[in-house]
Amino acid sequence: EMKVLSPLRMCGYVKSEIRKQSKEAGLFVYNKPSYACLATRIPTGTEIDEEKIKQVETAETFLFDLGFSDFRVRWMDNKAKIQMPESQLQALMEKREVVLEELLKIFDEVLLDLRTR
Known part of the structure:
Protein backbone atom coordinates (compact mmCIF):
# COMPACT_ATOMS: atom_id res chain seq x y z
CA GLU A 1 0.00 0.00 0.00
CA SER A 34 7.10 -6.43 19.49
CA TYR A 35 5.91 -2.86 19.50
CA ALA A 36 4.34 -0.63 16.93
CA CYS A 37 6.45 2.13 15.42
CA LEU A 38 7.29 4.83 17.96
CA ALA A 39 5.70 7.41 15.66
CA THR A 40 2.30 5.93 16.63
CA ARG A 41 2.85 7.34 20.14
CA ILE A 42 2.55 10.89 18.79
CA PRO A 43 -0.97 12.29 18.16
CA THR A 44 -2.25 12.48 14.61
CA GLY A 45 -1.65 15.94 13.19
CA THR A 46 1.39 16.59 15.39
CA GLU A 47 4.72 16.99 13.62
CA ILE A 48 6.89 13.94 14.21
CA ASP A 49 10.51 14.82 14.80
CA GLU A 50 13.62 13.15 16.16
CA GLU A 51 13.32 14.82 19.58
CA LYS A 52 9.80 13.50 20.22
CA ILE A 53 10.76 10.00 19.08
CA LYS A 54 13.85 10.07 21.35
CA GLN A 55 11.75 11.17 24.33
CA VAL A 56 9.31 8.29 23.84
CA GLU A 57 12.09 5.78 23.17
CA THR A 58 14.04 6.86 26.27
CA ALA A 59 10.94 6.65 28.48
CA GLU A 60 9.87 3.24 27.14
CA THR A 61 13.39 1.83 27.47
CA PHE A 62 13.54 3.05 31.07
CA LEU A 63 10.19 1.42 31.94
CA PHE A 64 11.14 -1.79 30.11
CA ASP A 65 14.40 -1.92 32.08
CA LEU A 66 12.35 -1.61 35.29
CA GLY A 67 10.58 -4.83 34.32
CA PHE A 68 7.37 -3.51 32.76
CA SER A 69 5.95 -4.95 29.53
CA ASP A 70 3.08 -4.39 27.12
CA PHE A 71 2.83 -0.67 27.89
CA ARG A 72 2.97 2.54 25.88
CA VAL A 73 4.33 6.01 26.58
CA ARG A 74 2.43 8.49 24.45
CA TRP A 75 3.77 11.98 23.70
CA MET A 76 1.20 14.75 24.32
CA ASP A 77 2.45 18.36 24.18
CA ASN A 78 5.69 17.37 25.93
CA LYS A 79 3.77 15.32 28.50
CA ALA A 80 4.27 11.57 28.91
CA LYS A 81 1.00 9.62 29.07
CA ILE A 82 1.67 6.10 30.34
CA GLN A 83 -0.71 3.30 29.34
CA MET A 84 -0.07 0.15 31.36
CA PRO A 85 -1.86 -3.19 31.82
CA GLU A 86 -3.95 -3.26 34.99
CA SER A 87 -1.84 -6.15 36.29
CA GLN A 88 1.21 -3.84 36.41
CA LEU A 89 -0.35 -0.71 37.92
CA GLN A 90 0.51 -1.59 41.51
CA ALA A 91 4.16 -2.20 40.57
CA LEU A 92 4.18 1.14 38.76
CA MET A 93 2.85 2.87 41.87
CA GLU A 94 5.52 1.16 43.98
CA LYS A 95 8.17 2.59 41.62
CA ARG A 96 6.37 5.92 41.25
CA GLU A 97 9.12 8.13 42.66
CA VAL A 98 11.91 6.73 40.49
CA VAL A 99 9.64 6.79 37.41
CA LEU A 100 8.71 10.43 38.04
CA GLU A 101 12.31 11.41 38.72
CA GLU A 102 13.52 9.90 35.45
CA LEU A 103 10.65 10.88 33.16
CA LEU A 104 10.50 14.46 34.43
CA LYS A 105 14.04 14.84 33.07
CA ILE A 106 12.61 14.53 29.56
CA PHE A 107 8.93 15.55 29.84
CA ASP A 108 7.16 18.50 31.48
CA GLU A 109 4.56 16.23 33.11
CA VAL A 110 3.94 12.51 33.59
CA LEU A 111 0.35 11.27 33.35
CA LEU A 112 -1.18 7.83 33.89
CA ASP A 113 -4.04 6.79 31.62
CA LEU A 114 -6.52 4.92 33.84
CA ARG A 115 -7.99 3.22 30.77
CA THR A 116 -5.59 0.32 30.95
CA ARG A 117 -4.00 -1.46 28.01
Missing part, protein backbone atom coordinates in the same frame (compact mmCIF):
# COMPACT_ATOMS: atom_id res chain seq x y z
CA MET A 2 2.70 2.50 0.99
CA LYS A 3 5.49 0.63 -0.80
CA VAL A 4 7.10 -0.40 2.50
CA LEU A 5 9.26 -3.47 2.05
CA SER A 6 9.65 -6.20 4.66
CA PRO A 7 12.86 -7.97 3.64
CA LEU A 8 12.66 -10.70 6.29
CA ARG A 9 9.07 -11.50 5.34
CA MET A 10 10.08 -11.51 1.67
CA CYS A 11 12.69 -14.15 2.53
CA GLY A 12 10.06 -16.29 4.23
CA TYR A 13 10.98 -15.52 7.85
CA VAL A 14 8.27 -15.54 10.50
CA LYS A 15 8.49 -13.96 13.96
CA SER A 16 9.14 -17.26 15.77
CA GLU A 17 12.11 -18.05 13.50
CA ILE A 18 13.54 -14.54 13.92
CA ARG A 19 13.28 -14.88 17.71
CA LYS A 20 14.92 -18.33 17.61
CA GLN A 21 17.83 -17.13 15.49
CA SER A 22 18.19 -13.96 17.57
CA LYS A 23 18.46 -16.07 20.72
CA GLU A 24 21.03 -18.36 19.09
CA ALA A 25 23.03 -15.29 18.07
CA GLY A 26 23.04 -14.10 21.68
CA LEU A 27 20.93 -10.99 21.10
CA PHE A 28 19.46 -9.78 24.39
CA VAL A 29 16.30 -8.54 22.67
CA TYR A 30 15.35 -11.95 21.27
CA ASN A 31 12.24 -12.14 23.48
CA LYS A 32 11.39 -8.43 23.69
CA PRO A 33 7.71 -7.86 22.93
Whole structure:
Protein backbone atom coordinates (compact mmCIF):
# COMPACT_ATOMS: atom_id res chain seq x y z
CA GLU A 1 0.00 0.00 0.00
CA MET A 2 2.70 2.50 0.99
CA LYS A 3 5.49 0.63 -0.80
CA VAL A 4 7.10 -0.40 2.50
CA LEU A 5 9.26 -3.47 2.05
CA SER A 6 9.65 -6.20 4.66
CA PRO A 7 12.86 -7.97 3.64
CA LEU A 8 12.66 -10.70 6.29
CA ARG A 9 9.07 -11.50 5.34
CA MET A 10 10.08 -11.51 1.67
CA CYS A 11 12.69 -14.15 2.53
CA GLY A 12 10.06 -16.29 4.23
CA TYR A 13 10.98 -15.52 7.85
CA VAL A 14 8.27 -15.54 10.50
CA LYS A 15 8.49 -13.96 13.96
CA SER A 16 9.14 -17.26 15.77
CA GLU A 17 12.11 -18.05 13.50
CA ILE A 18 13.54 -14.54 13.92
CA ARG A 19 13.28 -14.88 17.71
CA LYS A 20 14.92 -18.33 17.61
CA GLN A 21 17.83 -17.13 15.49
CA SER A 22 18.19 -13.96 17.57
CA LYS A 23 18.46 -16.07 20.72
CA GLU A 24 21.03 -18.36 19.09
CA ALA A 25 23.03 -15.29 18.07
CA GLY A 26 23.04 -14.10 21.68
CA LEU A 27 20.93 -10.99 21.10
CA PHE A 28 19.46 -9.78 24.39
CA VAL A 29 16.30 -8.54 22.67
CA TYR A 30 15.35 -11.95 21.27
CA ASN A 31 12.24 -12.14 23.48
CA LYS A 32 11.39 -8.43 23.69
CA PRO A 33 7.71 -7.86 22.93
CA SER A 34 7.10 -6.43 19.49
CA TYR A 35 5.91 -2.86 19.50
CA ALA A 36 4.34 -0.63 16.93
CA CYS A 37 6.45 2.13 15.42
CA LEU A 38 7.29 4.83 17.96
CA ALA A 39 5.70 7.41 15.66
CA THR A 40 2.30 5.93 16.63
CA ARG A 41 2.85 7.34 20.14
CA ILE A 42 2.55 10.89 18.79
CA PRO A 43 -0.97 12.29 18.16
CA THR A 44 -2.25 12.48 14.61
CA GLY A 45 -1.65 15.94 13.19
CA THR A 46 1.39 16.59 15.39
CA GLU A 47 4.72 16.99 13.62
CA ILE A 48 6.89 13.94 14.21
CA ASP A 49 10.51 14.82 14.80
CA GLU A 50 13.62 13.15 16.16
CA GLU A 51 13.32 14.82 19.58
CA LYS A 52 9.80 13.50 20.22
CA ILE A 53 10.76 10.00 19.08
CA LYS A 54 13.85 10.07 21.35
CA GLN A 55 11.75 11.17 24.33
CA VAL A 56 9.31 8.29 23.84
CA GLU A 57 12.09 5.78 23.17
CA THR A 58 14.04 6.86 26.27
CA ALA A 59 10.94 6.65 28.48
CA GLU A 60 9.87 3.24 27.14
CA THR A 61 13.39 1.83 27.47
CA PHE A 62 13.54 3.05 31.07
CA LEU A 63 10.19 1.42 31.94
CA PHE A 64 11.14 -1.79 30.11
CA ASP A 65 14.40 -1.92 32.08
CA LEU A 66 12.35 -1.61 35.29
CA GLY A 67 10.58 -4.83 34.32
CA PHE A 68 7.37 -3.51 32.76
CA SER A 69 5.95 -4.95 29.53
CA ASP A 70 3.08 -4.39 27.12
CA PHE A 71 2.83 -0.67 27.89
CA ARG A 72 2.97 2.54 25.88
CA VAL A 73 4.33 6.01 26.58
CA ARG A 74 2.43 8.49 24.45
CA TRP A 75 3.77 11.98 23.70
CA MET A 76 1.20 14.75 24.32
CA ASP A 77 2.45 18.36 24.18
CA ASN A 78 5.69 17.37 25.93
CA LYS A 79 3.77 15.32 28.50
CA ALA A 80 4.27 11.57 28.91
CA LYS A 81 1.00 9.62 29.07
CA ILE A 82 1.67 6.10 30.34
CA GLN A 83 -0.71 3.30 29.34
CA MET A 84 -0.07 0.15 31.36
CA PRO A 85 -1.86 -3.19 31.82
CA GLU A 86 -3.95 -3.26 34.99
CA SER A 87 -1.84 -6.15 36.29
CA GLN A 88 1.21 -3.84 36.41
CA LEU A 89 -0.35 -0.71 37.92
CA GLN A 90 0.51 -1.59 41.51
CA ALA A 91 4.16 -2.20 40.57
CA LEU A 92 4.18 1.14 38.76
CA MET A 93 2.85 2.87 41.87
CA GLU A 94 5.52 1.16 43.98
CA LYS A 95 8.17 2.59 41.62
CA ARG A 96 6.37 5.92 41.25
CA GLU A 97 9.12 8.13 42.66
CA VAL A 98 11.91 6.73 40.49
CA VAL A 99 9.64 6.79 37.41
CA LEU A 100 8.71 10.43 38.04
CA GLU A 101 12.31 11.41 38.72
CA GLU A 102 13.52 9.90 35.45
CA LEU A 103 10.65 10.88 33.16
CA LEU A 104 10.50 14.46 34.43
CA LYS A 105 14.04 14.84 33.07
CA ILE A 106 12.61 14.53 29.56
CA PHE A 107 8.93 15.55 29.84
CA ASP A 108 7.16 18.50 31.48
CA GLU A 109 4.56 16.23 33.11
CA VAL A 110 3.94 12.51 33.59
CA LEU A 111 0.35 11.27 33.35
CA LEU A 112 -1.18 7.83 33.89
CA ASP A 113 -4.04 6.79 31.62
CA LEU A 114 -6.52 4.92 33.84
CA ARG A 115 -7.99 3.22 30.77
CA THR A 116 -5.59 0.32 30.95
CA ARG A 117 -4.00 -1.46 28.01
